[in-house]
Amino acid sequence: MAERREPARQLPLDLALAPSFAAEDFLVGPTNEEAYALVERWPDWPDPILRLEGPAGSGKSHLxxxxxxxAHAWRVDAFELSxxxxxxxVSNGALVVEDCDRGDLDEPAFFHLLNLARERRSFVLLTAARPPDAWGIxxxxxxxxxxxxxxxxxxxPDDGLLKAVLVKLFVDRQLVVDTSVVxxxxxxxxxxxAAASEAVAALDQEALAAKRRITRAMARDYLARRYGVEDGDHPSP
Structure with a gap:
């Protein structure tokens, strides 16, 4: 009797899409519309220095x-300041300083930057996950x-925005999925x-390897592996 073979699985190439930071790819919802409106008000800001705060994966870098x-601003990581x-x-007139709360901050350089920006009427956008009192300054x-x-x-993101992001991520990869997956x-x-992007990328790889469409069952398996939950469980708070 011939031995039964498992169907061959295609080896997926790691072709992860780089995140798009284009303006048209930023989805606006109740959780980010005020920040989006304030950033778009430039140069009519209430102050030359603006803090942009939010948890990881909330869209700070995109915004x-x-x-x-x-603003044709330059961008620099906070730890690179000297x-x-x-x-x-400051000479460019507009600057983004990313991840100000990650530590290794040169405080004299940072203070000099803010003072010089005010003196020269330059705009500075500071991104961080937490308010300054938590930066250890x-x-x-x-x-x-x-x-x-x-x-x-x-x-x-609330449920509506998260679903919209998931749909867009699937569409960007030219994937057609049922609404039950989303x-x-x-x-x-x-x-x-970030969690939405990670999930879509993982399911895309799995579907490519199995040569099949993404299904609700695949989504449930991913959630079980990644979060230890089954569909029907109450979501974590």
Whole structure:
């Protein structure tokens, strides 16, 4: 009797799509519309320094990239700041400083940057997941200056926005899925755009390997592996 063979699985290539930071790809909803409106008001800002705050995966970098495109701003990570670079960075008239709360912050350079930006009427957009009191800043004058800066806050996406993002991510990969797949994922995924992107990429790879469409069962299996939940369980708070 001939041995029964399992159907061959296609080896998926790792062709993950780079995240698009184009303005038309930023989906606006109740959790981010105020921040989006404030960023779009530029240059009519209440202050030259603006803080953009929100948890990981809430769209801070995307929104900062949109403003950078509008204002022709340079972008730099906070840990790259140094006293000697400050005049050059401010000279452009618009600057994004990313991940200000990640540690390794050169406080004298940062304080000099903010003072010089005000003096030269340059705009600075600061991104962080947490407010300045949680950055571990020892320089009181710097902390006071940051506290006074207006803030645009991004909240985790609600169900409607998360579903819209999932649909867009599937469409971007030219994948056709049933609405039950989107509903199942949205019910249990972490409330973040990063979690949505991770889930869609994983399901795309699995479907390619199995040579089949993405199904609700596949979504349930992914959720069980990734979060230890089954469809029908109550979502985590």
């Amino acid at each position: 900062a990239a949109i403003w950078a495109g509008i 006293f000697s670079r400050t005049p050059h960075l 020892a320089t009181r004058d710097l902390l006071s200056r940051l506290r006074l800066a207006p803030v645009a806050r991004l909240e985790p 509903d199942t994922l949205a019910r249990h995924l972490d409330r973040s755009l």
